[in-house]
Amino acid sequence: MNNQKPAEINKSKTKSKLSTSDLFFLSFGGQAPFISLLTFGTVMISLVGTQGAFAMLIATAVVALNGIVVNRLSSRFKRGGGYYTYAYYALTERLGTSTGWVYLAYALSYGGTLLAGGAYVLYSILRMLPFTPAMLLNQWLLALVVSGLASALVIAGVKASAKYAMIMSTAEMIALIALSVFFLRDSGWHFYNPFTVNLSPSLFEAVVFGLGIPTGYGSIAPLGYDASSKSIGKVAVAVVFYGGLLASFFFYSLGALNFTGNLVQYLLSDFGIVGAIILGFIALNDGTLGGMSYILANSRTLKAMSEDKVFPSILAKDVRGKPLFAEILIAGIFTSAVVALTNFMGLYGVFVILGGLAGIFNLFIHSSADLSLVRITVKRAKKHWWELSIGILATLVSTAVLIYSFTGFSPIMMNIFLGWIVLGFFYLEIKEMLSSSSTED
Numbered sequence: 001m002n003n004q005k006p007a008e009i010n011k012s013k014t015k016s017k018l019s020t021s022d023l024f025f026l027s028f029g030g031q032a033p034f035i036s037l038l039t040f041g042t043v044m045i046s047l048v049g050t051q052g053a054f055a056m057l058i059a060t061a062v063v064a065l066n067g068i069v070v071n072r073l074s075s076r077f078k079r080g081g082g083y084y085t086y087a088y089y090a091l092t093e094r095l096g097t098s099t100g101w102v103y104l105a106y107a108l109s110y111g112g113t114l115l116a117g118g119a120y121v122l123y124s125i126l127r128m129l130p131f132t133p134a135m136l137l138n139q140w141l142l143a144l145v146v147s148g149l150a151s152a153l154v155i156a157g158v159k160a161s162a163k164y165a166m167i168m169s170t171a172e173m174i175a176l177i178a179l180s181v182f183f184l185r186d187s188g189w190h191f192y193n194p195f196t197v198n199l200s201p202s203l204f205e206a207v208v209f210g211l212g213i214p215t216g217y218g219s220i221a222p223l224g225y226d227a228s229s230k231s232i233g234k235v236a237v238a239v240v241f242y243g244g245l246l247a248s249f250f251f252y253s254l255g256a257l258n259f260t261g262n263l264v265q266y267l268l269s270d271f272g273i274v275g276a277i278i279l280g281f282i283a284l285n286d287g288t289l290g291g292m293s294y295i296l297a298n299s300r301t302l303k304a305m306s307e308d309k310v311f312p313s314i315l316a317k318d319v320r321g322k323p324l325f326a327e328i329l330i331a332g333i334f335t336s337a338v339v340a341l342t343n344f345m346g347l348y349g350v351f352v353i354l355g356g357l358a359g360i361f362n363l364f365i366h367s368s369a370d371l372s373l374v375r376i377t378v379k380r381a382k383k384h385w386w387e388l389s390i391g392i393l394a395t396l397v398s399t400a401v402l403i404y405s406f407t408g409f410s411p412i413m414m415n416i417f418l419g420w421i422v423l424g425f426f427y428l429e430i431k432e433m434l435s436s437s438s439t440e441d
Contacts, residue, residue: 017321018227020234022162023220027239029165030219030297032290034172034282035117037250042263043209043355044251047202049260052251053194055203059210060244062401065394066366067240069373070221071233072387076376078229081304082222082297083365088308090372094428099368100305101424103222104298106361110218111294112338113354115150118287119143119338120347124265125280129273143342143350144335146284150291151331154299158226158322161292168285175282176250179267183253190256204401205409208359214244215362219293222300225323295334299326310431356413363402370395 018026045052073086081088083103088096119142126132126142135141153161184190200206217236224232259266267279303323306316315326341350373391377384 017158018162018223018231020231022159022166023223023227023231023235024239025166025169026162026223026293026296027216027220027235028169028173028243029216029289030293031214031216031239031243032114032118032286032293033176033213033243033246035114035121035286035290036213037176037247038117038121038263038267038283041213041247041251043352044206045254045260045263047206047209048200050255050258051194051200051203052206053248053255055206056210056213056244056248056251057194058203059207060214060240060248062207062397063211063214063244064237064240065390065397066369067217067236068390069366069369069394070217070236072373072390073369073376074221074224074229074233074236076229078224079304080222080225080300082224082301083369084222084301084304085224086372087368090375091368093308095368097305097308097310097428098421098424099365100301100310101427102361102368102421103301103365105420106218106358106365107294107298107301108334108337109354109361110215110358111150111291111298111334112341113351113358114290114294115146115287115334115338116143116342116347116350116354118283118285118290119146119342120351121283122146122280122287123347125276125283128276139347140339140343143339143347146287147291147335147338149284149288150295151335153288153292154295154327154331155324158223158296161296165289165293168289172282172286173246176246180250180253183250183259184256187253187256192256194252194255207401208363209355210247211359211362213247214240216240216243216293218362218365219297222297222304225300225303291334295327295331298334299323299330302326302330310428353413356409357416360402360409360413360417363398367395367398367402370398 041052044055048055073090077085077089079085081100084096084100086096087099119139123137123139123142126136153164216239217232220227220232220235254263267275271279300323302311303316303326305311306313306326315329316323317325319325338350341353345353370391373387374395377388377391381388
């Protein structure tokens with residue numbers, strides 16, 4: 001365990017800028033609920049059909065456990081950096097650095113999924129409109145537009161991002177509840193028992209994709225530079241239950257219709273051109289919102305790691321009260337990665353690949369956070385028995401789902417996951433060797 005005590009690093013260098021409500025809407029926006037339900041949800045339904053609501057409830061329970069862990073850890077660490085900081089000070093510097101390295105890939109894959117998903121829905125809508133210019137049907141161009149908007153909002157400032165999140169998140173909540181009620185009405189108000197003993201063999205794979213829907217706190221945990229740790233802790237739990245239960249209601253209403261197809265095509269066929277334009281606007285803003293939240297989170301993680309000399313110190317430098325150089329670099333990586341991948345495999349292929357990677361990386365970083373809580377509380381187990389129990393349970397659940405789901409993912413996903421970890425190992429080893437050589441000289 002790092003020799004510094006949590007109390008020694010619980011000092012935020014910048015004044016808190018974000019309120020609890022700001023964080024809630026940023027976190028809910030980080031879920032990008034509309035796009036998540038259309039993208040992750042389409043894959044979930046293709047895997048388990050009408051068991052989607054049950055899979056979503058399991059995913060919500062898993063995410064809620066980790067949300068409680070983040071709640072407890074954020075109360076101890078007021079410094080920004082989120083999962084990197086938790087592991088760095090609770091476990092070891094090396095494990096902390098590895099966790100930060102994996103988080104950079106997690107935020108890129110999750111945020112990239114939302115950006116690609118938003119662009120894909122927009123593309124699907126534009127394709128069915130008779131007056132769409134041919135140029136706007138270039139998938140890479142739509143990926144560039146959505147990624148560029150998200151990047152611009154981040155660079156405009158965290159308060160501007162939060163205000164945008166508040167407006168668009170509120171609109172999405174209303175839209176999703178209205179759609180769920182609409183589906184139930186179409187089913188003839190068919191209410192059913194979502195729990196079943198005949199479980200699909202793909203249930204756990206569907207759960208891993210479902211983890212990406214209510215995991216909005218993953219985008220606010222690193223924002224200790226911009227908000228109070230108390231607010232981060234509150235929102236980490238609240239947003240999981242709100243987003244998870246809203247998603248479960250959405251899947252339940254689809255189950256009432258016995259729906260097992262493509263959600264995007266279904267919505268477009270039901271609402272016509274006017275509805276398509278409205279859905280296209282929501283998709284554009286939702287993809288932008290989700291990508292924006294994770295660009296913010298990744299830039300703060302990069303800032304914390306740069307403060308500890310893992311990356312060049314210039315990336316930790318504040319310009320007008322924010323890590324501008326880190327934001328520009330991360331925004332550039334997000335935009336380049338999403339546009340380049342779209343050019344090679346199309347928008348649908350991008351969000352399927354990145355969505356699976358987001359689920360795997362998600363379980364890895366949260367397993368690290370769970371172990372961090374266990375490590376902190378185990379020495380005073382009698383006093384912190386409740387937190388210790390939550391940490392152990394969350395560790396077991398996250399690790400079990402991670403291992404069990406390995407067999408369900410394609411070799412390319414597993415190779416990328418393992419390759420990223422190996423690449424991080426080599427980077428750290430080379431950096432340490434260069435540092436040792438410099439010291440000797």
